[in-house]
Amino acid sequence: MAVTERDPHTGYLTTGHEWNGIKELNTPVPRAVYFFLIATALFSLGYWILFPAFPLGWTYTKGLLGVDQRTTVNEALQRASLDRESWTKQIETNSYQAIQADPALMTIVRQTGRALFGDNCAACHGLHAEGSKGFPNLTTESWLWGGDPETIAETIRVGINSSHPNSRVAQMLAFGRDNILPRTDVENVVSYVQSLSDPAAVKQVPQQRLDSGKTIFAANCTSCHGDDGKGKSDLGAPDLTDHNWIHGGDPQSIFTTVWHGRQGQMPAWENRLGSLERKILALYLVDLRSRKQ
CATH class of the missing domain: 1.10.760.10 (Cytochrome c-like domain)
Structure with missing residues (x-):
């Protein structure tokens, strides 16, 4: 049966359906909906054509642009490797003083040194290098074996009372226990x-x-x-x-x-950290000390 009734308020035809006096209008779909549906379909088609998108069982469509996440990640890793090669060479070859005078290199030292310290040293000396009972505070001027970067790097390399053949060795005598003093x-x-x-x-x-x-x-x-x-x-x-x-x-x-008596111990890091990492750690600690004061 044809519907000819028109709603007097909106001007739209009704569908002929009525519930408890409420009549359903035959409202047309907004044009914006059609526009976005068409735009979405076109975008999907374009993406499917340009980028890898559709599985084919043993492979997938490569897309006209030939871009995928694996390629993107590999390119990013290559760029990072080239960047790292540049600054690592400078840190390896430059003197401690030259590195400390270079703001760009010191920014890298602070970022890399913080990660190295957190992974290798924070368990004993604390995340902020402030130490705890039995473990020295590395942010002060009071260093057992010297606090210049060259000496710090050597201490990191050989350790203290460690198994390294060139380990630094120190011991506080037990004056009471061993009956040296009453x-x-x-x-x-x-x-x-x-x-x-x-x-x-x-x-x-x-x-x-x-x-x-x-x-x-x-x-x-x-x-x-x-x-x-x-x-x-x-x-x-x-x-x-x-x-x-x-x-x-x-x-x-x-x-x-x-x-x-006392006989503290620090492991030797020569077999775990390379010369570059030890140099960065030494520079990081000196810089950390200067910023704490």
Whole structure:
């Protein structure tokens, strides 16, 4: 049956369907819908023709442009390899001072060094190289074996008390446990050592005890730590006059160190990190230290 009724409000014909007094209008589809459907179909056809798109069982349509993700990734890797070859050669051949004076190379050092440090060093020294009890803070000027980049790179290469034949070797004697000094002398030298870095902490300690500790220190400790207690980097002996204590600078921690001794260990990284990576790490640590101060 032909529908001839027209809705008086919109002017559209009705379909003849009615539900509870509500009549369905025969509204035409908007032209925009047809436009976008056609545009989508044309785009799909063009994409199918230009790019790899349609599976053919054992292969696929290659597309007129011959572009695929594998090609894109390979080209990106080739570009990255060429870029890396350029800056790695400069870092390998330039001196530490020349690299430090080159802002572009130092940007690469900071980016690459951070990743290297996080992967290899952060487990002991912390993500920000600030160390923890038993592991030195690498953002200060207090370095056991010296803090210039050449020395740092060598320490990374051979380690400390490691299995490397050229390892740096250092040991703090167990003055109490091995009966080198009696307990009273250990207690006196502990007070004196604490006074070197924190005089206010020993204000209540009798002067006689500090004088005795100074005498004991001169007889037993100066060969490694120096007459002034500032340490000797050629022996890996720490500076006792600053506040950068590896095992703690409170009386109990110092007593434990003097009584039981210390022999820290750092693995040698020569077999895991190449000379380029070690050089980048050394530069990264020096730069990190300068930015922390």
